[in-house]
Amino acid sequence: MSGLPDSAPVPATASIGTREPLARVEAGLPAAWYLDEAHHRRELERVWNGSWIAAARCDEVGMPGDFRVVDIGEQSVLLTRHDDGGLRAFHNICRHRGSILCTEAQGRLRGGRIVCPYHAWTYDLDGRLQSTPRRMPTGDFDPADFGLFPVAVDTWGGFVFVHLGSGPVQPLSEALGWIPSTFASHRLDALVSGHRRVVDVQANWKLVCENFCECFHCPPVHPELCRVVPAYREGGAWGLRRDEQGRPIPEASAEYRAGARTLTLDGTARVPPFAGLDEAQRSTLYMPALLPPNLFLNVHPDYVNSHLMFPTGPGSVRIVYDWLFEPQALADPAFDLEHYVALWRVTNGQDARNCEWQQRGIRARVFQHGVFMPQEFDCHRFAGWVRDTLASATTGQRPI
Numbered sequence: 001m002s003g004l005p006d007s008a009p010v011p012a013t014a015s016i017g018t019r020e021p022l023a024r025v026e027a028g029l030p031a032a033w034y035l036d037e038a039h040h041r042r043e044l045e046r047v048w049n050g051s052w053i054a055a056a057r058c059d060e061v062g063m064p065g066d067f068r069v070v071d072i073g074e075q076s077v078l079l080t081r082h083d084d085g086g087l088r089a090f091h092n093i094c095r096h097r098g099s100i101l102c103t104e105a106q107g108r109l110r111g112g113r114i115v116c117p118y119h120a121w122t123y124d125l126d127g128r129l130q131s132t133p134r135r136m137p138t139g140d141f142d143p144a145d146f147g148l149f150p151v152a153v154d155t156w157g158g159f160v161f162v163h164l165g166s167g168p169v170q171p172l173s174e175a176l177g178w179i180p181s182t183f184a185s186h187r188l189d190a191l192v193s194g195h196r197r198v199v200d201v202q203a204n205w206k207l208v209c210e211n212f213c214e215c216f217h218c219p220p221v222h223p224e225l226c227r228v229v230p231a232y233r234e235g236g237a238w239g240l241r242r243d244e245q246g247r248p249i250p251e252a253s254a255e256y257r258a259g260a261r262t263l264t265l266d267g268t269a270r271v272p273p274f275a276g277l278d279e280a281q282r283s284t285l286y287m288p289a290l291l292p293p294n295l296f297l298n299v300h301p302d303y304v305n306s307h308l309m310f311p312t313g314p315g316s317v318r319i320v321y322d323w324l325f326e327p328q329a330l331a332d333p334a335f336d337l338e339h340y341v342a343l344w345r346v347t348n349g350q351d352a353r354n355c356e357w358q359q360r361g362i363r364a365r366v367f368q369h370g371v372f373m374p375q376e377f378d379c380h381r382f383a384g385w386v387r388d389t390l391a392s393a394t395t396g397q398r399p400i
């Protein structure tokens with residue numbers, strides 16, 4: 001691998017384009033961008049540390065004193081729930097000599113105190129340094145100067161988002177674009193996870209995003225999905241088309257298996273649609289959304305399959321898949337969870353496998369870059385966003 005120096009020029013595009021089939025075959029991103037360690041560090045800095053990242057579900061830190069640690073590339077972020085009910089986020093490192101603070105992924109902070117495992121410096125839930133055991137006093141030390149480094153935190157749809165950027169950051173509501181209004185009636189904030197899978201996938205994060213952006217691959221890869229969304233056998237990405245507000249375009253909407261009520265292996269439902277949906281929303285069985293770089297939503301009338309993706313290296317990611325339901329559905333002892341989990345477990349696995357095959361293939365010394373076909377316009381838009389963000393030419397984060 002040749003490597004890409006930090007000073008290498010990044011080709012920029014003026015705009016990430018519209019949701020129309022491409023008029024010509026377009027080049028994908030350079031193969032080295034999926035493989036090269038130096039380039040990966042550049043993406044961590046400019047894309048991942050400069051965007052809102054969906055870190056967890058809010059109920060993972062539901063009670064005061066709860067904590068959750070989320071690793072985003074090389075950065076470890078500590079989420080806590082304060083006594084006032086609000087969320088806090090900090091870099092999960094000590095101000096003394098930089099040790100990781102919380103070494104477990106999740107738990108409860110005893111006495112509401114964050115205690116460093118190294119020399120036991122202790123912080124409160126606001127990140128203020130409370131005690132420094134055995135420190136010999138000197139006149140130059142003011143604990144107020146040694147609070148935890150804060151991280152911007154916000155929520156939408158029951159997800160906790162963090163932003164590792166320094167200085168003013170784009171408001172989350174702006175970054176989310178059309179997503180909140182499109183799913184307002186689905187009340188994602190009220191849903192709870194009935195099933196979670198955490199999977200390590202040996203593929204670059206951008207391959208996973210590109211895979212989500214097109215359904216050109218659905219016929220050969222997803223026979224189960226195509227059985228319930230037969231339109232995917234034909235038109236590829238057409239069923240994913242949306243207008244400028246993110247609403248499905250009626251004439252481009254996917255056609256579902258006759259009688260299907262949701263996306264399960266046979267299209268049947270076991271729980272009612274979400275309470276707030278109108279008739280059109282109940283009959284729109286599949287609405288995907290991607291907020292790059294790491295939030296993926298497969299939204300159905302009665303459940304949601306969400307993915308949070310975290311890079312673990314140039315050629316690997318960890319993906320947290322959740323199946324989200326209304327609490328009353330999960331509370332019913334007769335609820336058939338497997339009925340709802342099966343389709344996306346199969347389909348998510350097929351996508352991961354293909355991304356891993358692609359990651360292996362692009363190492364070939366003859367491969368320079370892939371090409372996007374006309375119906376892979378959202379892949380092209382995503383690639384444009386990556387190029388723009390790396391070149392600092394983007395107007396901000398936005399859904400694809």
Ligand code: FES
Nearest residue numbers: 094096097116119
């Ligand atoms: S590094 Fe945390 S107390 Fe020393």
Ligand SMILES: [Fe+2]
Nearest residue numbers: 211217222351
């Ligand atoms: Fe797929």
